[in-house]
Amino acid sequence: MTKIGLEIHTYLNTKEKLFCSCPAEHGSKNAQPNTNICPICTGQPGCKPQLPNSSAIEKAIQIALILGCKVNEKLIWQRKHYSWPDLPKGFQNTISGPHSTPNGINGKFEDIKITECHLEEDPAAWNPKTGEIDYNRSGFPLIEIVTAPDFKSSEQVVEWLKNLIATLGYIKAIDKKAGIKVDVNISVEKGQRIEVKNVNSLTNIQKVIDYEIKRQTKDVPKEQETRRFNEDGTTTKMRSKEEAADYRFISEPDLPALLIDKKRIEQIKKSLPETPKQKLTKLIKKHKVEKKHAKILTKKLELVEFFEKVIEKSNPKLAIRWITEELLSVMNYLKKELEELNIDPGHFVELLDLIEKGILTELKAKDILRSWKEKSSSPKKQIKKHSMISDSPKIKEIVKKVIQENKKAVEDFQAGEAKALNFLIGQVMKQTDKRADYKTVKQELEKKLN
16 A cells, blocks of 8 residues: 655745845845855854744744644754755754654644644755855745655645645745745555655656656565655665654754744634635635636635625626636736736726626727736726727728728638638727727628628
């Protein structure tokens, strides 16, 4: 019987590092190597850590709560020792280890037990090929989430991780751009546990699990070991698996115990938003949204909350189509999140209302939506400029002109090429700045051409 467990590491969404005031700029293209550093995060002799970042502590509590964990009220920092070039102090500060009480314990998420989740600092970035070390990320606040070995397949793992990332995105506790790093623990029947370190994408996680199950089934491991993931989908042995004693955990003398007030935990718990699963149920049962659309909407908290505001004053069916198709298309094209576009739900409601009343063509409405690159504006205030042209004599005049100017397309249509009609409709739309009523244009063209 296959058992799979995960140790998930992801960066917390904070402005500063965990024990100093250096910027925590995850993946910033502007930051040159070794520029966001100070004596604390580079481990200079005699330098002691500042008190831990309060924002990181709060986000760690939020994560523990949303994973259904019991939040511990007294947290002891530990030194986890190992000798690698990416760790200048020779140890990592963490709330884990045999003598520690993690931030959260005994949780459950999507039917998978959570053993613990704890806060710790990230090491530097070390390139073993060149020997270069970049300390910009040294000291970034990390949360580690440890699951029980409850997974049975790679497909189950990937689907669960997607739901986890979406849920953590709802509370804005993690840096979505920085992604996740996962240590995957796998064992087959009668085999010892194998750990594959630092797998950094859902695709690679699935590859690792499938490869290891196949490899271990063929040659059942007799001892625990740690392996490295290779880009070709294989794994290579790094070392025998370490035990807790190998890290020589000791209490951190330079950091006091963290005492978390019960009232503060309750306040944070009450401020948590609905989870994607709760939102999904609500959309389907209360708002009668089809499951396929509800799944798209609930991927991002900003999107589903925007939808809920819009349908208070709009036709839900029209809102679903325009948000899940047109709005998402604009976001993907501009590579921006909804909050970056700064679209007022009231302006979006106006846009839908004008479409439904036949005052705007859908083509013109799409143009208006695309123009909201940084901030929306009231479409009603510009209606004279954008309103639909449904005046039959005016459309007849434009259709006549288009037919005269595009004789080849006319001949193609009369020869049986249906696509030529769409071309001619497009020419009419072009001459009316996409304001002509589509049905009237189509009818008038067909009448003239036939």
